[in-house]
Amino acid sequence: MIDDLCVEVPQISNCRIRLATSAREIGMARQLRREVFCREQRIFPSDDHDEIDAAALVLVAVLEAETGPVGPVVGTVRIHESEPGIWYGSRLAVHTAYRNHRGIGSTLIRLAVSTAHGKGCKQFLAHVQLLNVPMFERLHWTTVAREDCFDRPHHLMHADLTHYPPCVTPRLGYVTGVLEAR
Numbered sequence: 001m002i003d004d005l006c007v008e009v010p011q012i013s014n015c016r017i018r019l020a021t022s023a024r025e026i027g028m029a030r031q032l033r034r035e036v037f038c039r040e041q042r043i044f045p046s047d048d049h050d051e052i053d054a055a056a057l058v059l060v061a062v063l064e065a066e067t068g069p070v071g072p073v074v075g076t077v078r079i080h081e082s083e084p085g086i087w088y089g090s091r092l093a094v095h096t097a098y099r100n101h102r103g104i105g106s107t108l109i110r111l112a113v114s115t116a117h118g119k120g121c122k123q124f125l126a127h128v129q130l131l132n133v134p135m136f137e138r139l140h141w142t143t144v145a146r147e148d149c150f151d152r153p154h155h156l157m158h159a160d161l162t163h164y165p166p167c168v169t170p171r172l173g174y175v176t177g178v179l180e181a182r
């Protein structure tokens with residue numbers, strides 16, 4: 001019977017930005033980072049892993065249907081506390097097919113800063129690639145210093161925490177709108 005063979009394909013309805021909850025998700029985030037920072041941007045030869053990964057919290061962007069998560073991780077960022085109250089975000093990456101105007105990158109930034117704020121952050125910093133400085137400025141970040149990282153121009157920037165209310169439920173995270181890959 002044809003009807004018996006029909007498989008319902010879940011309709012992707014949105015993208016949830018949340019704390020990674022499994023080793024599998026963290027592995028997918030690491031794979032996305034390799035695609036972006038090694039293959040696309042060629043900042044690292046084959047792996048961008050460093051000592052911060054052992055201590056960092058990993059946030060992911062996961063496509064969702066009404067039935068739950070579907071598909072791979074399409075965005076990620078990591079956060080870590082370098083000294084009491086001082087937090088850093090790094091390795092922000094969104095899959096090329098899901099960039100621009102979908103709000104995944106900016107929502108990852110929002111959850112990153114708000115999660116740290118919920119854990120007692122007094123200052124949240126990031127080394128931002130020069131190209132991305134205007135985006136961070138629009139998201140209420142200010143340049144602290146201009147610094148080269150990995151031989152590329154970056155701005156050390158900090159977030160205005162008054163625009164990032166503490167988030168104490170990062171496992172639930174935030175949701176962005178309806179998505180369709182380009």
Ligand SMILES: CC(C)(COP(=O)(O)OP(=O)(O)OC[C@H]1O[C@@H](n2cnc3c(N)ncnc32)[C@H](O)[C@@H]1OP(=O)(O)O)[C@@H](O)C(=O)NCCC(=O)NCCS
Nearest residue numbers: 092093094099100101102103104105106128129131132135
């Ligand atoms: C930077 C990056 C994470 C942004 O993710 P994204 O999902 O495209 O960002 P959003 O859709 O949330 O964009 C938010 C807004 O900023 C704009 N924007 C995105 N990248 C921008 C940039 N480099 N410069 C200026 N504006 C930018 C978007 O057009 C959008 O504008 P809108 O609010 O008017 O619609 C993504 O482009 C990426 O992964 N780049 C490669 C890796 C990288 O550069 N990482 C950051 C290192 S600092």
